[in-house]
Amino acid sequence: MNLLKQCKQLLKTRCLQNELAYQISYYSKLQNRKIISLSGKDAKSILQGIQTNDMNLFSQQSNKAALYTQFLNPQGRIIFDALIIRPQVVIQGELKTKEDEYWIDLESKQGADFIKHIKKYCLRKRVSLADFTNKVNVVTVYSDLIMQQKEQEGDYWNHLDASIYEKTQDEIYTQVCYTDPRCSNLGMRCIVPSQDQLQLDKTIEEKSQDIYDAQRLVLGIAQGSEVADRLPFTVNLDFLNGVSFTKGCYVGQELTARTYHTGIVRRRVVPFVLGDNQKHQLQNNVINPSGVNMYDPNFNESLEGESMLDKNSNEVGKILYNKGNVGIALVKYLERGSNTDDLSFQAKNIKGQLIYSSWLNQKINEYVQIIKEKEEKAAMF
DSSP: OOHHHHHHHHHHHSOOOOOOOOOOOEEEEOTTEEEEEEESTTHHHHHHTTSSSOTTHHHHOTTBOEEEEEEEOTTSOEEEEEEEEOOEEEETTEEEEOSSEEEEEEEGGGHHHHHHHHHTTOTTSSOEEEEOTTTEEEEEEEOHHHHTSOOOTTBBOOOOOGGGSOOOSSOEEOOEEEEOSSOGGGOEEEEEETTOOOOOOTTSEEOOHHHHHHHHHHHTOOOGGGTTTSOGGGGTTGGGTOOOSSSOOOTTHHHHHHHHHHOOOOOEEEEEEESOOGGGOOGGGEEOSSOGGGOOTTOOOOOTTOEEEOTTSOEEEEEEEEETTEEEEEEOGGGOOSSHHHHEEEETTEEEEEOEEHHHHHHHHHHHHHHHHHHHHHHTO
16 A cells, blocks of 8 residues: 555544543652753853754743753754743742743753753853752643643643742742643643642642653653654654744754655654553543553563564564553554554564554644645645
């Protein structure tokens, strides 16, 4: 079957289903994050030239709190991925957004290398670099209440009462809460000063970070060392609101733009669940927003790097990472149908199944439509 026919079949069979309704509310403290502050008059221009997203979105959208982005090498491969956040301060009881300071939220074990990397671009620039990791806590919050609100991905969660802070002339950093800029199904993310207490409804209970990681993986969202040295679109940068095609030049931009405009991404990150237990059977292979009901922490075998084989022993893809029985893999997704046989695989003699949240399902269908249009245009010449 040629690629155009594959795309048409995918658009027919991968229909978007309604999410299953689950009442899930929790928060998790993320212990594996580092917060780096870059401040000064040149902070924005430095960041604009070394990562994939557009810093001008902060000035164009007053409610924009955070962007997802990737820092690439000149060959277009990922060095780091991160969230860029605009911090907020209170001065004399008034809440204000810092205009010349940005916080970079990235995986903690990449922090030292990131500081070395960004220092190369700070020489003779009007900027200051500081590690805020010990001054703040990173918390993620998920609840049905949050999902019902109208805040867009990356927007401030506008429910902070500035009157709780002392009215002084000094700037006091406040908690910054916003809808996760990658995907709203990840809920709300908060950067909270160490001396502050995040006030949450009593129905929102603390869970381990493993629950958050399982939710992230089931949604098909890779991060940190999982994406390092890979090409941006294979880890769904375009699906995660992480790239601008209009901002102009940045490090690694040439290959990234060429791939988007003229190429086809044949492998992408797709989530999976291991085991053939009935409780993991999915209705039409579409999961609820959180996906945490699928997570089995008792499965403790790492399958990283293992090949995934279909029923005919053909390679479906390779596993990038798994936590318990859920994980993510680089998959030849254009060759997969939507019936159970096409989604099933074995890795190291362990059965598994590819899964698609309706969020990922929609994004893939949109991209398949783009491929279809490219091929139809090419056929005209």
